[in-house]
Structures are given as C-alpha cells and as structure tokens.
Amino acid sequence: MPIRRPTLPIALTLLLGSSLSIAATLAVARWEQANYRLQFQRQTDSLATALQRSINRYTDVLLSLGDFYTVSEQTVSRIEFNQFVQRALRTYPGIQALEWAPVISEQQRKTFETTVQSEGYPRFQITERESRGGLVRAPSRSYYIPVTYLQPTTGNELALGYDLTSDLTRRTALETARDTGQIAASGRIRLVQENKNQFGFLVFLPLYGTATAPPSQAMRQDQLQGYLLGVFRVSDVVEESLETLNYNIDFILSDQSAAAPGQFLGRYDAETQTVTTEINQESGGMQCPTADGCTHSLTTGGRAWAITFTPAANYPASTPWGALSTLMIGLLLTTLVARYLSQAQAEIERTRELSQAKIRFFSMASHELRTPLSTILLSAQTLEATFVDSPHHRISSRIRAAAKRMNQLLNDLLTLSRAESGKLSFAPEILDLPQYCQQLIEEVRFSFEISPMIDFKASGDCQKVYVDPQLLRAMLTNLLSNAVKYSGSQPRGILSVTCRPHDITFQVQDQGIGIPEADRARLYEAFYRGTNVGNIAGTGLGLSVVNACLQLHQGMLICDSQVNQGTTFKITLPRIE
Numbered sequence: 103m104p105i106r107r108p109t110l111p112i113a114l115t116l117l118l119g120s121s122l123s124i125a126a127t128l129a130v131a132r133w134e135q136a137n138y139r140l141q142f143q144r145q146t147d148s149l150a151t152a153l154q155r156s157i158n159r160y161t162d163v164l165l166s167l168g169d170f171y172t173v174s175e176q177t178v179s180r181i182e183f184n185q186f187v188q189r190a191l192r193t194y195p196g197i198q199a200l201e202w203a204p205v206i207s208e209q210q211r212k213t214f215e216t217t218v219q220s221e222g223y224p225r226f227q228i229t230e231r232e233s234r235g236g237l238v239r240a241p242s243r244s245y246y247i248p249v250t251y252l253q254p255t256t257g258n259e260l261a262l263g264y265d266l267t268s269d270l271t272r273r274t275a276l277e278t279a280r281d282t283g284q285i286a287a288s289g290r291i292r293l294v295q296e297n298k299n300q301f302g303f304l305v306f307l308p309l310y311g312t313a314t315a316p317p318s319q320a321m322r323q324d325q326l327q328g329y330l331l332g333v334f335r336v337s338d339v340v341e342e343s344l345e346t347l348n349y350n351i352d353f354i355l356s357d358q359s360a361a362a363p364g365q366f367l368g369r370y371d372a373e374t375q376t377v378t379t380e381i382n383q384e385s386g387g388m389q390c391p392t393a394d395g396c397t398h399s400l401t402t403g404g405r406a407w408a409i410t411f412t413p414a415a416n417y418p419a420s421t422p423w424g425a426l427s428t429l430m431i432g433l434l435l436t437t438l439v440a441r442y443l444s445q446a447q448a449e450i451e452r453t454r455e456l457s458q459a460k461i462r463f464f465s466m467a468s469h470e471l472r473t474p475l476s477t478i479l480l481s482a483q484t485l486e487a488t489f490v491d492s493p494h495h496r497i498s499s500r501i502r503a504a505a506k507r508m509n510q511l512l513n514d515l516l517t518l519s520r521a522e523s524g525k526l527s528f529a530p531e532i533l534d535l536p537q538y539c540q541q542l543i544e545e546v547r548f549s550f551e552i553s554p555m556i557d558f559k560a561s562g563d564c565q566k567v568y569v570d571p572q573l574l575r576a577m578l579t580n581l582l583s584n585a586v587k588y589s590g591s592q593p594r595g596i597l598s599v600t601c602r603p604h605d606i607t608f609q610v611q612d613q614g615i616g617i618p619e620a621d622r623a624r625l626y627e628a629f630y631r632g633t634n635v636g637n638i639a640g641t642g643l644g645l646s647v648v649n650a651c652l653q654l655h656q657g658m659l660i661c662d663s664q665v666n667q668g669t670t671f672k673i674t675l676p677r678i679e
Contacts, residue, residue: 111447115440123432131425138420143395145349146411150398153409156343157402160197160334161285163190164307167200167330172313176327178202180221183251191254196339197332198302199258202251203266204328208244218250223262230268240265247276247329258333266329272304278404279306280326283315287403289360290336290367299379300337301367305403307331336368337377345375350414359405367407372414528570528654530678535564535599535606542575543597546582554586554593562601568678569606573651578608580644581671585612587638588669606675613668617661625661634665648673 170186171178178186187200206214211228218226228248230240237260240246247266252258266272271289279286290301310316310325340355355367355377368377400407478501539558547553578597585595589612596611617625621632626649631640648671652659655675663669 112440112443119436127425127429130428131422134422134424152343154400164330164332168307184253187253195342196334198335199333201249201331203247203249206246226263228265229263230265279308281319285403287405302335305332340377350417352414353409353411356408358408530568530570535567536560557596559598564601576651577648580648581610584644585610588614605677608673611670616665617663
C-alpha cells in the first residue's frame with residue numbers, strides 16, 4: 103500500500119531520528135567503553151609505578167650499604183654491619199636478609215672458617231645444597247663466596263656460610279654484577295631459609311678494592327672483594343608496595359629475562375591482597391585493546407620483569423548509562439519532532455484548504471460581481487455621455503467611480519489570495535512602456551469622480567521592455583491611486599519612468615499628507631492604514647498588493663516620505679533581455 107504524501111515526512115523523520123539515535127547510542131557506548139578501559143589502564147599504570155618505586159627503594163638499600171663500605175674503606179666489622187642495616191630491616195618488610203659475602207680462595211678457606219668460628223659461630227663452615235636439598239660442606243674449588251655477615255639472624259641461620267657460587271642462578275647474577283660493576287638481580291629462587299610458599303630473588307652489589315668500579319672487565323674480575331646482597335621475598339615486596347592501592351585488579355608477575363619454565367614469579371590476588379604461586383585462577387578478562395596493552399615492564403637489577411593485568415572477579419562492571427540515556431532521549435526527541443510535524447502538516451493542510459476555499463470564494467465573487475459591475479459601469483458611462491450638461495452627469499460620475507473602485511478592490515483581493523497560495527503567475531511580455539503607462543494613467547483618472555492631474559515623464563530606451571503587464575498594472579495602479587487619494591484638496595500625482603541597460607525605474611510622487619515614521623514598519627501589512635489618513639476612504643490593501651507583485655518580479659521598492667510634504671515610491675525592476 104503506497105504511503106500517503108502527508109505521512110511520508112513523518113515516516114522519514116522517525117526513520118532518520120531512530121537511526122541517528124542508534125548511531126549516537128553506539129558512539130556514546132564506544133566512548134564509555136574507551137573511558138572504562140582508560141580508567142583501567144590508568145589504574146594499572148599506578149600499580150606498575152608503585153611496584154617499580156618499591157623495587158627501587160629496596161635496591162637503594164644496597165647502594166646505601168655500599169656507600170657505607172666505601173667510606174669505611176672496606177673494613178666494616180660484623181657489629182657495624184649489624185647496626186647499620188637495622189633501620190632498613192625495620193622499614194622494608196620484603197627484606198628476607200641483608201648480607202655480606204667476600205671472595206674466599208681455597209687457600210684462605212681454613213683460616214676464614216676458623217676466624218668466623220671464633221666470632222661466636224663454632225659450627226660455621228662453607229656449605230652448599232646437596233641433591234636432596236640438605237646443606238653439606240662445600241667441596242674444594244678455586245674460590246668461594248660464602249655468606250659471612252647476615253641480618254636478621256633469626257630465621258636465616260641456614261644461610262650463614264652458604265657458598266653463593268654453588269647455585270647456577272646465584273652464580274649467573276654474581277658474574278653479571280662483577281663484570282658490569284652494576285647491581286644485578288638473580289632469577290627466581292627458593293630461598294635456603296624459606297618456610298613460606300613464595301619465590302625470592304637476590305640483588306647483588308659488587309665491591310672492589312677501589313672506591314669506584316675499575317674501568318675494564320678484566321680489572322673488575324681481578325679486584326673484586328665481595329658482594330653486598332639483599333635477599334627479597336617477591337610476595338612481601340609486592341604486597342607492601344600495593345597496600346594503599348586497592349583497585350580490584352589481579353596481575354601476574356614474570357621475569358622476562360629468564361627461560362620460559364622459570365619466568366613466573368607470582369600472581370597477585372586483589373581480593374585477598376596477597377601474592378600466590380598458583381597460576382590457574384579465573385580472571386575478569388582483558389580490558390585492553392590488545393593483550394600487550396595490559397602488560398607493563400619493570401626493571402629489577404638489570405632484569406626485565408613484566409606485569410600482566412586483568413580485572414578481578416569483583417572489578418566494577420561497566421554499565422552503559424550514558425548510552426541508554428542517549429537512546430531514550432534520542433527516541434523521545436524523535437517522537438516529539440514527529441508529533442510536531444504531524445500537527446504542523448495537519449495545520450498546513452487546514453491552511454491550504456482555507457486558502458483554496460478563499461481563492462475559490464474570491465474567484466467566484468470576482469466572476470459573479472464583475473458582470474453586474476460591468477453593467478453598472480456601462481450604464482453610468484451611458485448616462486454620463488447623455489447628460490453632459492445636466493445635474494444627472496455628476497450622479498453618473500459618482501456611480502462610475504464607485505464601480506471602478508469596487509472593481510479595483512476585487513482585483514486586489516484576488517491578487518493577494520493568489521500570492522498567498524503561490525498561484526500568482528509571472529508572465530512577462532514585450533511592451534511599449536510609454537504607451538502602456540499613458541493608458542494606465544487614463545484608467546486611473548477614469549476611476550475617480552473628478553479626473554485628477556497625473557503627469558508622466560519617460561527617459562531612456564523604453565519602447566521595448568520585457569515585463570509582466572498584469573503585475574506592473576497592479577503595482578502602478580495602486581501607487582497612482584494612493585498618490586491621488588492622499589494628495590489633499592488638489593489631487594495630483596507624477597509618474598516618471600527611467601529605462602537603463604540593466605534596470606527600469608518607476609517613480610510615483612505626490613505632495614500629500616505623507617507617511618508617519620511610526621507607520622513605516624507596517625507599511626506592507628494587509629488592511630493596515632496609517633494613523634493620519636483621517637476620513638479618507640481606503641482598505642489598506644494597496645501596498646500589500648504592490649509588495650506581493652514586486653517579489654514575483656524580483657524588484658525593489660524604496661519609500662521616501664515626509665509628513666505633510668508628500669511621498670515618493672521608487673520601484674526598480676531588473677531589465678530582462
């Protein structure tokens with residue numbers, strides 16, 4: 103079934119409005135999701151920054167201890183070492199132990215063990231782990247790096263005397279620190295003294311016989327005195343650094359510098375705020391465009407650590423309130439606009455029907471009234487010609503003038519009705535303008551009981567101009583009639599025409615009552631008359647008709663008036679070739 107014309111704009115409005123509402127809803131939903139992800143990424147940035155700062159603070163403890171050794175010229179006693187590290191042990195809960203491990207050659211081993219035993223450790227010896235995990239006396243080798251100073255002692259007794267070179271993971275970090283002269287961290291380890299299910303890592307600071315690291319690798323290997331090392335627990339370091347940040351975000355910490363089987367360091371559970379060594383736990387899924395976007399990098403003693411973040415199970419869900427609100431508002435506005443259009447269309451339809459009825463009425467009235475008016479006018483003219491020198495001549499002149507005015511009124515009403523409904527046509531013809539104007543002046547003079555004086559002047563090439571005779575007649579007739587009607591006791595008007603190559607100017611001038619300044623804003627309003635017209639008869643339609651015809655002819659009207667001095671109307675029409 104075809105859509106009726108009045109309902110088509112409403113249907114299009116509903117379709118377009120709904121489409122725009124859905125598009126806006128999707129855009130807002132994407133924006134909300136982007137903000138949600140941005141919030142998540144900002145929180146992960148905060149977590150990564152906090153963890154990196156915490157690791158830096160832990161490694162700074164070794165640097166401070168190294169500075170203490172430097173100013174003491176490498177002669178720090180056990181008591182001095184123990185006293186110096188106490189503050190750090192109280193401040194940093196992730197420290198399992200702070201240690202000093204010198205380089206001991208095979209020739210120095212017996213004397214070294216005897217010296218430490220005399221300091222209150224009678225069972226001290228250089229040890230290593232056996233295959234079953236127990237500690238045994240280290241076999242003979244070219245050199246050892248045993249843990250000699252150790253704080254805190256409680257809980258770390260097994261580490262005293264342990265040869266760090268006996269373990270591959272520790273030995274790799276030792277050699278890296280020795281050869282670079284920088285702090286170096288080990289991969290994950292199970293601490294000798296560990297009694298909790300967590301990984302640890304060691305950070306080594308090499309000390310040489312000089313205040314600064316020697317310039318070459320060979321010299322650094324030759325002048326190495328020993329290592330200051332921090333034994334740190336992964337879970338305690340992480341938990342301490344994040345205790346003030348509860349974002350309900352889980353993450354996995356891994357050592358990218360290690361081989362694949364040894365990369366995992368721990369998993370942080372946001373709900374319990376603890377680090378575990380279990381991997382297979384549910385997570386809230388990724389909140390980043392890519393998996394790499396949820397991964398941050400850390401640097402720990404020259405090793406590259408990675409943190410991969412995922413929302414915890416209780417991470418706040420993203421509710422698209424903005425998108426839902428946008429959809430509801432969009433659909434509501436679309437409904438309101440469609441309703442307004444429906445009402446406007448109904449009003450336009452009623453207006454169109456009224457306009458058509460008005461045109462039919464005026465057409466019928468014009469047709470029905472023109473016939474009796476023509477009879478009256480013809481009879482008046484006959485009487486006027488018959489009784490030239492009798493008193494009846496004046497009566498017949500009045501009848502003729504009244505019939506002409508009524509006929510002009512009908513023409514004006516019909517012209518305005520057609521203009522309002524858009525049915526006023528523009529049909530230009532080639533005219534001899536001076537001759538046309540002379541005939542028009544005679545018609546205007548004939549419409550008055552006493553023929554007024556109307557002067558005419560023409561300049562330029564006006565013999566062949568292309569204008570609409572009906573529109574021009576309506577404009578000039580009304581202007582000339584007004585000029586005569588409002589000229590006072592001596593009715594007179596002047597019509598001048600100037601023809602130029604690009605335009606034609608008509609100027610109608612009188613010396614009548616003029617138009618007050620306050621009335622000029624409503625000059626072209628139908629049925630409106632000036633406040634100074636007094637008892638002068640009129641309908642207020644003349645200038646409305648002029649304006650309607652002028653718009654169709656694409657012309658311009660200028661009014662220059664002075665009260666009690668006269669009025670000049672100037673019409674400019676484009677010249678059509």
